[in-house]
Amino acid sequence: MRRRLRELSLRARLLLISAAALVLGLAAGGVLLVAVLTFAQGRAVNAEALETARGVARLVDQGQLTDPIQVTPGVQVQVIDEQNRVRAVSATADRLVPILYDGELTGLRDGDGIMIPGERIGFDGEAWVVKDTAGPATQPLQILVARSTSQQSQSLHLLQVTLLIAFPLLVALLAAGLWRTLGAALRPVDALRAGAEEITGGTRAGRLPVPDSHDEVRRLAVTLNDMLQRLDTARARQRAFVADAAHELRSPLTNMRTELEVAQRLPDDTDWPALTDDLLADVQRLSRLVDDLLLLARSDDGGGRAVSRRMEQVDLGQLVGEVAARYPGVRHEDATGPLPLVADPDALARVVANLLDNACRHRRSTVTVRTAEAECDLLVVVTDDGPGIPVGDRERVFDRFTRLDDGRARDAGGSGLGLAIVQELVRRHGGSVTLGDAEPGLRVEVRLPKGDGGAPRRRGAETRPGRLREAESAAMITKE
Template sequence: MALGVFGLTVGLALGGVVLLGALRFVLQRNVDTEAFRTADAVALLAAEDALPDPLPVAGGQVRVQVIDAQGRVRAASIDADRLVPMARPEWLDTGHRQRLDVPAERVGLRGPVRVVAVPAGTSADPLTVLVARSMADVRQSTHVVRTILLVAFPLLVVVLAGVAWRVVGATLRPVEALRRGAEEITGRAGAGRLPVPASADEIHRLAVTLNGMLGRLESARARQRAFVSDAAHELRSPLANIRTELEVAQRLADRTDWTAVTANLLADTERLGRLVDDLLLLARLDEMPASRGTGPVDLAALVSEVAARYPSPPVRVEPSPGPLWTAGNEAELRRVLANLVDNAVRHARSSVVLAVEPHETAYHLVTVTDDGPGIAAADRGRVFDRFTRLDDGRGRDHGGAGLGLAIVWELVRRAGGTIALADADGPHGLRVRLLLPTTPAGPEPPPTVARP
């Protein structure tokens, strides 16, 4: 605020100086114009050898003389000196129009005095017309204006500073309210919203944007807390099993079946290792931006490669029309298909069918269909959430932590595709529909994702 008032003061001061300079210049030019007009009229009379005596002038603050090359006064106005020229001959540049400032006592007018010189006469008898005008009125006018500025300038600065203070204060009051709201939210380290001003201006839009950001941050914190809680719970379970096995083996060492204990410990260790690997993968995916893959991948070959890891039946692959290329990371897409097939095999009754075909848009469609119990339509969105395991007939994910489909969701998002769940063609079963962009990647697919 102080800096703004200082800048305003400097600007007004510079404006006042410029105004005084411009006023003085305009008045001085008017004086010179009038003096030259009078001098030209007298020079015309001198050229016609018709100089009256005395020379006519308009106004009492004007003196006129006509002098020759030796500085003698040939004619003068009624109030002008007839013996001493108003400008010495050595001051004059014969044959040129001039403007001179001379002492007031030499002319007999109130100072300062402006004298203009205009050549006249003939080449045989060169003359110079001198017209003197008092600059007292000009000095008086500039003095009055300067006095007015000096008196009005401080008052104007004070008034403008007050207005600026009120206007800036009214403008910054919502910002201060936002600051206090942010300080309160930070102090209690919890959820909250900033006050939104009623005016539909930039501050209103800023408050709405900040509240949206706070809402997203709160949602992210809630997801993070839930993720940490679920991760701790899932990690505690295999650790508790391992500890129980070891304590029982320690107490009953002579009656312990070490083969069974070793098998159980290895199973829990593998489960713990898979869980840690999945958690680390999800953490890396949260930090990395979504991006289309680095190279072309043949979906038909990749589906056949993943299906070859499972016995046939239950897993079989429908024939594809040929190589179907997509832009993506081959390792990530292999992980997607492996997770989907693992999930389908775990819940299928007798068969799992994989198929890949071109879609009507610039996408390829990959489907994984099983004849298991399926998933209710109300649960098809939340199965992609982390640590989600259904308790219905589709069964609990034995040995799993509910991270497989969450990883699938993140990897498909990074590949620029979409995934959705639908009913199979038969009375039972589930079909996973995976849309992946062709090479080169096309536009975004229609919004068919079932996740909320």
Template sequence: MLIGLGGVTAALLVGGSAFYAALTFAVDRTLDNEALASAHEVAALVDAGQLPNPVPVSGAQVVQVVDAEHRVVGGSVTADRLTPLLRRDELATALAGAAVVVPGSRAALSTPLRVRAVTAGPADARVSVLVALPVGDVLASRAALRRGLLIVFPLVLAVMAAVAWRVIGSTLRPVEQLRADAERISGASRAERLAVPAASDEVRALAVTLNSMLDRLAAARARQRSFVADAAHELRSPLTSIRTQLEVAERLGEGGSLPAELLLDVERLTRLVEDLLLLARVDADTRGPARRDLVEVAGLLAVVAADHTGSRVPLRVRCEGSPQVVGDRDELRRAVKNLVDNAVRHAGSAVELAGFVEHHQVRIVVLDDGPGLSTDERERVFERFTRLDDARGRSQGGTGLGLPIARELVARAGGTLTLTDAPPPWSLQAVVALPVAAAE
């Protein structure tokens, strides 16, 4: 819009200047033609030796006849008989063919005069015929035109800007609606699509095309989820069978230490399959948890702590007050358990699990004294199958899905999960922020 208004402004300036210049030239030419016509008539009378005294004129013309000595030798009733209208230098300019504007006071008038001059008479007695026309009205009209242009042009620009703003805004409103809808839609569900405008224009075609693209993306994601879920589901049965056979072999003492070693790998595969199934279910349902339990945070932390009895480092639990949150109890337990598992896996000597209320939010914090993470790594670990230390992660059973699953489950409960610096002696803390349950 600014570019368009800039172009219109330039066009108006050029057009207005050209119009003003053309009008000025036309009026000046008309005045000069009239003055020169009268001057030639008077010159013809001088050449014929029939110059009357006073010289007859039409309208408000002022006529003077000046000799070579710059003396007034004739003129109209409206002219001064003693003082010429033009000085010597001005007379030379006028005789060269240019118009000269002089003050009206030289002819006892209140308006300026535009003077043209021609020569007449025999060669040995040449005189100059001066014809002046009052141009006060013309100058006033020009001033009024300039003021009008200076007032009208800004008003025209203001009106055009308002109209352009209105038109462009109404034109882009459907585009903004498409953008807002696209930002809102996750692309995982076919139920949510862009609103198609009623007008049959390019924006409608864009909306239809984007909806088709979203359908294709949703179908591709559905096929991907289905593949992951089916593959994970099909892997459960053979893994269960292998685990059973290995446990039997271990009890019977067959195979030496091989069954125990293979059981660790089977356990890791089983956790991976369960994580894949959970992610497939979470991705397939974008509406949030179906169950909405009132969860006591203290009880939730106690259950998670009980699951980690006898872990490689001690786990301390601290809960301030009796905060409550709303969400799926099993999903929240799984999310906190994944965070504690990760902290226990990397802690140096201890892990702390705390719950409290801060800024109208329930915060569940898992602290550990491990090596910590850099600022860049704290967001990368939430990407699926990400291991910052492959050797450490594999040897200790990490799948690279624990933190992504925890963040997905916390988000389904309406909360956030972040990794931040921890106060000494801790090195890193995972902070879960959930809305406080309403009093009722």
């Protein structure tokens, strides 16, 4: 059963559920209506019969009882004594046999009633009989009033037949209206499905139709369009990334192929070590570019794999000094005291190496790297006396494969990924990178949040040079 329901459309399932709830509700309402009407009519019959009995009792007490007793049609009255002899009756009542048998009469109190078969006293259906007592206490008289319930039974029967006929028709009409209403309510959803199918088939632009209503379907359409826009942006960025990567990889591969083709035609007395040095430089450049692309591709996964899991406490000043020592002509200005920081030392070494590599590539004479403490942050500041970067381009240089006009030559060694990698690694550490003016040149400031000075040191300082050599090999300085 459940499997068949799941095979139906959403519109059909909603209709079935609504129709079932409607049938149950109407059935419960009909039963309640019949029960209430039956109870009300029973109370009315009992009240009328009891009022008649009390009226006859007053006549008995006043000595004005007539024979026959005047009553409304459909009512029989008997006045009997203690020996169950009939003393007075209404026009249609039996003068010899009491309305109730001895056993029924004995257990009946004044004001109470009992239902008896109507054919016993000539009524159709059933009759309601009430009892009252009148006269002196020494010779009491019992007054029995029987009232026919056939009229009430007929009205109840008519109501039941009406409900049995009207309810199915009402359910059918409501189901038809509900089917149309559900169709109108689900039409925007069907439009979204059709739009998604057209987008999948490539027959329309990547946007879903947004309904005019201000309901959940509209909010769903807006959310889906936002998601599609983000997917389009990510897809365009991925295509651009792949195209730029292919373009960057083509240059060293072309150089290597050219050098190898030329080497095939060189005489035996060629300076082969010089040729292998040129090839090795291209291989190193190619390896460095592949490593950069792999790091950025992993960072795009959103899993934070651009920073390794080897988070430990390091001394930022010592780490920067060890990286700066591998760059001739770079001056390191260390802080007066230790700068503890919980971070990935390889990633931070990569950040410093990329900044120094960029500064050395564009300097005129000097490059300075300085570490300091500023309130809640630790600073790494790299300055050079090169041409600097215009203010309008300082955000753009962090984009991948971005080169300014004076740095586009690939022979300079840049691939346009260094600052993008710096920004990504610093962001993974919760920090920020900003560019500013120096006198003259460019000033790059890296802010990193302070670490817990009491964090345990997982590796000693004596092992850090080995890791720095690893980072240096991954971001090798371009050979002049």
